[in-house]
Each structure stands twice: as structure tokens, then as C-alpha cells.
Amino acid sequence: VSSGDTHRAVLKPVSFLRQVLAVCVYPELLEDKSLPLDVKIRAQKLLEACDGGSVGSYTASSGLSHVRQSIAEFITKRDGIPSFAENIFICAGSQRAIMIAVKLLASGEGTTRTGVLIPAPCPHTLYPLLDEADVVLVPYQLMEEKGWAVELDKLHQALQANRRNCEPRAIYISNPGNPTGHVQDRKSIEEVIQFAAAERLILLVDEVYQDSVYGKDREFISYKKVLFEMDKEYAETVELVSFHSLSSACVGECGMRAGYMEVVNMDPEVMYYFDNTLCGDISTPVTGQLALDLMVIPPQPGDPSYDTYIQETLFTLATLSHNAKRVQEFLNKLPGVSCQPAMGGIYLFPRLHLPCGIKEQAKVGNVPKNDVLYCQKLLEEEGVLAGAGQYGGITDSCHLR
């Protein structure tokens, strides 16, 4: 249960998505009587968007324009604010997109190296990714006691502490939080935006789990929506890149490798580079791009596939919500374990209050840190593979994912 892979953990894929893709891969299936009409119509439309009518052709490096347009429509509908296809770039996963965005930012040497604020805890894949981009990581502590909320003080603290050893230029945040499951409310998002504006930081916002908010009285609001509903001084100036991908909770198609980023308020000359950096990276599989289209434009009420689609999605959400609650309650009853409630996403991030013995053991010799040691033991003795919260915090605390 360590990776963000829902299919491995045996949640089912979305039938509509798989049916349409199967037809796109093997168009003879258009004659198959068992497939619903809307599946066939959709597959036909998608194949027309592919060169040579085949998922085996190359596409433009920023992705199929049909899919980029679909994504723009989805975002417009979601936020009530226009979104444009030319600001959307398809990549082989959100991680790849984040890396490209950061590489474009990165510059300098020694103390002028670009700094990127990242939350502690942060997604386990982020560290090696940013490491490769050669930026300085500036962690800001999330508040565990407040359900892993973002606190302005901590943002300022992180910045102050690192101003001298780097040039902070961006702040990364995930909402819903990975691995914390915290979902920000509008006020919190506004605070972060104001902070970014004041400190002239680019916002890199990972919104991959936007489809799985189950906490009571919480709903997902995109950073873009909040930004555009603030005053002009923010709405027209704060630079924002937001990320989404197929690895979301309800779709969970990690193995198909596709995601996108939407770039907002960026200088047109910089946009040119977004487009061109992707040229060296022609690696978003067409099947993944089509799956993105199917994710953002699902069956609508009245379509033959709608009922099944809704059922499947609700089941996934209910499972996540139910499991999250049960696991959290259970963990909190265990001695030495405490766990904040999650409001969204697919992870829980419990804290382990380890006895001194382990801590000492961990300090001796070549043995890895506390949480890694715990995970090793959990694997060997119980056959459960969990993730170590290694980058859990600046403090000495120990967590599991």
C-alpha cells in the first residue's frame, strides 16, 4: 500500500474509459454489438483526432489539440472561468510536467541557485525529481495538529531561513495534499496566493486528487478559480502552473502515463519555451492522451454509459471515504500511533511515537532512519509494504504513508 496505484490495490478502472480505449486501439470493435453506442461515437471522434486515424502515430509534442481543447473545456466548466487550449501542455504524467516547469525556472549557482519551497511532508516522488532539476529545496512545515494545514508563519519562517543560501522563486503545494489528505478552504488558498504574490514566487500547484474530496464540509476549489476571483492585482499577475493526471483517485490509470499542466499569467516568451522544451520529450503515449480526454469529459446524464459510470465513481469515492475513516479510527486506538483525519486523496499519514529502543537502533551504524526501519520490519514480519514518511518533517518525528 505504499504507491499511489489504485489498480494495484484492486480498485476497478472506469468501464467507459476502457471500452472507448479498446475501440481506439482496435477499431474493428466498432462492429461489436455488446458495446454501448456512446462508446463507439466517442471512439470514432477520438480516432479522427489522431494522425492516420491510429493511436500508433506520433502527436505534436504538447499533445493532441483535440485533447487540449477538451481539457480547456473541462477546466472552464469546473471553475466558471475561461481556460484556453494553448495554455495547456500534455506530458507523460504530472511528475514529468512538474520537472519541466522547474527546469525552466532553475538557474544560478551556489547561493544564487533557484530555491523552491516545498511542503513537509511532500509527495515521496518529489525529492528525487527536484534533485535532478538542481534546485535548492526549502521545506515549510505543515501543521499536523491542525490536520496538516498550511500556516502562513511557517511559510515565512522557511523563506527567512533560506534567503541567504538560494534565490527562492517558486512554491510547490499539493491540494488535496499528498500524502496528508488535507483539503484547503478558500481562505487558506487566498493566503498562499497573497504570500506568493508578496514574495514574487511562482505557484506550482499539484491538484491530482481533486476528484476525491470526501471530507465533510470540504470541497475542492482550484487555485485558478480562487486566483481569478481575487482582486485584479493578484488575478492578473500571480504566475501559476497547475497539474493534473490520470493517476487521480477515481481514474487511477497510472500505467497509462499521461497528465497535463495549465500555465496561467506567464509571459508569452516563456510560454514559447514551455512548448519547445516538450519537443525533446515526445513521450506521452497516445492512449494516455485519449484517456485524459475521457477523464475530463465523462459520460453525461442521458448517455447509455452514464449510469454505470456514476455507479463506479461513487463506489470508488465511497470506498476511499469509508476506508479513510475506518483506518484513521483504528490507528488512533493503537498505542503509539496517532493519525489526522484525511479529507481527500488516497493516503493516510499516521504518526508513530516510537519507543527509544528503535530510535537508538536506528542511529547505530548504517541502519536507515526510524521510519524506514519500521517499514522494513512491517514488511518482513507482516508482509505489509507501506511507505516511510522520510520527508515527513523537519523535526525528528516518524510517519508512515
Next chain:
Amino acid sequence: MKQLEYGALASRANQIKEELRKSVIQSGVRRHYKEVIDVSWGDSHRAGVKPLTFVRQVLAACVYPPLINSNNLPLDVRQRAQKQLGTCAGGSVGSYTETAGVSEIIHSISEFIKRRDGGIPSQPENIYISAGSQWSIGNILHVLVNSEASPKTGVLIPVPCHITTAVSITGLGAVTVPYYLSEEQAWALQVEELQRALESAKGVCNPVALYVINPGNPTGYVQSRKSVQEVIRFASEKGLFLLVDEVYQDSVYGENSEFVSYKRALSEMGPPFSGTVELASFHSVSKGFLGECGLRSGYVELVNLDPAVMNYIQTLFSKDSSSPVLGQIALDLMTDPPKPGDPSYPLYNQVGTLELYLLRTSQHYVAIHKVVENLPGLSCPPIGGGFYAFVRLHLTPKSIQKSKELGLQPDTFYCMKLLEEGGVLTTPGCEYGQKEGTYHIRYNTQIEYSDLRKMLLSIHLTVAVMDTRV
């Protein structure tokens, strides 16, 4: 960021396509064609070649497993899909896989390599699957290139050569050291030229690797065993890492041309070479008779690398989440196709076997060669294999002058005319590098026969027009 000549051509082609689609007739311009034939990419499907039925059936069943119970699909397709899904976590192509790829598929690949190389074993732990050969090449370059070194790391690359590799090299902070292929010898690779190139690097950069593409892109030259061994010997003497791009290995059709893999040649040379020369060879599903560029899948086989370096490569590959699962499955189907006796074999054999595919391509090649050799102003050496024809343009001083006036490279100008007058989109030789004062165009020869005839006719027309109008 280098501005690609091709960019302007591609935009213009899109404009013309739009016009044709809307049947808009620009005043004063009458087009002799109804559609634009795009032979600028190494993309078979775009060029109209059909995908292999067996491959697409298995993939469809993997994407939508209920099809495994459908009687409309042949038994071997369904069994194969089931087998593949059995190797996927959670039985789904939507799950991540191990870093290097699904181990059963890697095993298929190693068996394929062993069969291809006459029984020389291939170790699964030396094979990494990734999202296309260019991606693998990039990762291996990462290991070789020290972006902070001074003098800079150098990598020898052929001229002409497709641009992606050069871009990967310079993108990492290294420099390319060009070695010229010999046009008079049908674009052969000559060791003396490698030597000269190496010499030219003295004091400029620190060459660590030699990149070879065999069969060649854009040239179509297929190295003989002797030539391969010469290159290996050279690399060994000079301590160069061999990066061998063999994605076109299934496309060899010239008379007396035969593909010999670098690994095989190396192994047959025996010690000391066989145990010491470091080699990375690349293959993918994008070319050959699968032509599945859009699936994004390929592999690299690493030979004679130090275990510590292999460890690092493992770490490097694990930074990218695993490569797309459907692509990995396609690799398996490519390396382990239907056999005689399997229900899918007759159709596969008819459409997809090597022999038939080669026959088709050699028909094309013969046809192209005939036409080209008979046109004034064009020439092309015999092509041994690969996907392309790299045709030499003998341009008149007048047309060269005209192109300069327009601010275009002469071969780009020719391609523009070929597009406007003939409706054919090709790429100019300047994109690949060529000897000063020479001009070429490249086009993909993998198109359907009827399109081929149209295309050749267009070229014929253009040449006639170029001679008279300009």
C-alpha cells in the same frame, strides 16, 4: 532553441490541408492534388500503413478485459491477453510496473535477442524498457555526460543524422563531434573519418562516446559485419562508449544487405573485445513492421558495464515512473509474435511477416530508385534498409540564388516547392547536416504503393517546374 526549418514547412502544410479540406480555392492558385502526402516523419501509420491486427487485438483485450471472453477474437489473442494481464499488478494495464519493466516481458526480449544473434545469450538484468528509444538514449547519455566538465564531454555523431539525438546531447551540456558519412560510398561509415573526427576534438572537448545508427537514418546504409567490427575495434582502441541505435533493424532490404547487431559482432570477435567494449544498443516498437510510434515503447540492452554503473542506471531509470504498460505489452508482442500453428499466424504472416514487409519495401525501393535515378537533378545511392530515402538535389545556381533571396536554405526551398506544387511534405537535408554545398531531401518510404506513385509523380513534376520557372 534551434529553429527547425521543418517548422515552417509543417505550418504551410497545415494551411494547405485546411484549404483542401474546405475546398477553398485561393485566387490564382490551382492545386493539382486533393490531399497532402506527409512523408516527413518516420511514422508509418501517419503515412497510411495499417497496424498489425494481432497486436491491436491483444492490446484491446488488455485494455478492456471482458473482450477476453468474446468469441470474436481468435483464441491465441485471448490467451495472450490473459497472460499479459496476469503479469500486471492488480491485473490492470493501469498499474505501475517495476522500474525496468515487467519482468516476463524483459524475459521475452532477452529470448528475442538471443534468437536474433544466433544463440548468443542476453541477460535480462541488462535490459531496461522505457518510453521510446530516445528516452533510453537520453538516460544513458546522462551517465556519460558530465555537464559541468571543462572541457565539455563530446559525443561523436554521424552527418547526416536525425536531429533528436543531437538535441539530447547538447541539452545535457555536451558537444557533438560530427563524423561525415561517405555519400559516394552509399553513405558508408569509414574508420579513417572517425579518426579524423576524433583528432578534430583535441583541445575542444573530451570525447567519451560514439553514436552509430544502423540501419541509418536518414541514409538507409546498412553496415556489413566487417564494418561493424571495424567500428568496435576503433571504439575499443580509443576507449569510447558505443551507443548503437538499431531501431530500424527489421527494415533491411537491399541486395547483399544483412543486419548484424553490434552485440553479435562484438561477441563473435572474442576476447579481449567481447569482455571489455562497453555498449548500449537501442530498439523500439516505433519502426519496423509494428510502426507503433504513438505507444511509446523501447528498450536498451547494456553490455560490459561496470556493476557500480549498472546500479546507478537502475536509480536513474527509477526516477521516471515506469514506462506505459500498453507499450510494454507491444514490445512483448513484437519480440514474441504468433508462430505457425497459432490461429493468428496466417493473417500475421500475410500482413506482418518480415518477408512480406521486406518485399513491399524493396518494391518501393526499386521503384523509387528507378524514378529518382532517371530524373535530372536528383540522385540517390542504393538504399540498404531503414525507412527513408535521402535524395541528393543537384540544384541550378539560379534556384540556389532564388532561395537565398527568399532567406531560405536551398533544400528547404525545394521542399517548399514540392509541397506547393506537388502536395508532398518532406524534410530538407539541412535539418540533418550535410557537407557544405550539398543539398538533400529525406522522405519516408513506408507509404502505400498508390501513394508512392502519386508522390513520385509529384517529384517528377516539381523538378520539371523548378527547371523552367526558376
